[in-house]
Amino acid sequence: MPRPLVATIDISALQHNLRIAKSHALDAKIWAVVKANAYGHGLERGIRGFAEADGLALIEPENALRLRELGWQKPILLLEGIFDAADLETVVRARLDFAIHCVEQIVWLEQARLSGPLDVHLKMNSGMNRLGFKPEAYRSAYQRLRAIPAVQKITLMTHFANADEPLNPGLPLQQQVQRFEQGISGLSEERSVANSAADLMHPELKSDWVRPGIMLYGATPGGASAEQFGLKPAMTLTSKIIGIQRIGAGEAIGYGSRFVAAAPMVIGAVACGYADGYPRHAPNGTPVLVDGVRTVTVGRVSMDMLSVDLTSVPGAAVGSAVTLWGKGLPIDEVAHAAGTIGYELMCALAARVKVVDL
């Protein structure tokens, strides 16, 4: 008798969203991003959902190997490259593409005398200031890589901070684009620039490869709602009402008594808490569906449960179906209410939650 909390994954939504990404990307090839366990959806489902992608991109080397074990034959890209010289053997054996973002990684390659061929993605720091070579250092990094016999293809890569908010005064998108163009001028290799936001909102950006992640799972990177972009939610998190309390005015709910009823209320306990990945910082009023009726959370989220207002949900009973996010309740809305983003909710889905196919 399992807990009623289940994340249901709709593979056809993953496939649909990939088609939307393709339609925006025009002629560009697609790296479907499957880092963080395919944003919580499961690597193996990522393979099925993104079979039509040109490659899969992720962060975790061990999961890249797992993709090979699961039968993925097309390219795989390690977005942060390798973390240690000892990983080079692995990338050669599993035929992994990998990013090169710092001089230490180049030194590892120079010293390894590998037999290749290696396909690398030279990352430029065009203003985000996390990883990559500054535009003025890019050319010499490129030349050092070119001098390594095992290196075959070099893709020119950067990442945008504000594709969903191009006029952000901290770093306008256009400024990053200009720096990138300057840094790569004269190089004719393929380019890889766009995440979901750039793919959806900036078709004018020239890129041979795009790297969509969040949109493939049916959430928005910002700018507009997922639905407006035609995206379908792939993950629906559902549970049940497991207990009901009728309380009077002045009575409080849960730890810290954060919610006090102003009038008599019917309160349902839902089997889902922060140990499942539901955000503990979700305030009173975070949206939730009970029997398809939209209502709200009340009181603090606890480890294994949260409380919802059933006062206006006629017929709600122990066993009533609850949707925490997904079909009928966009994850972005829940995330927004909780002061976070859909990405974090999906990725934080806890290991104890059962994940099933639709």
Ligand SMILES: *Cc1c(COP(=O)(O)O)cnc(C)c1O
């Ligand atoms: C995660 C990631 C992406 C995908 O970003 P989304 O916003 O989820 O589309 C693209 N490129 C790199 C380098 C990433 O790390």
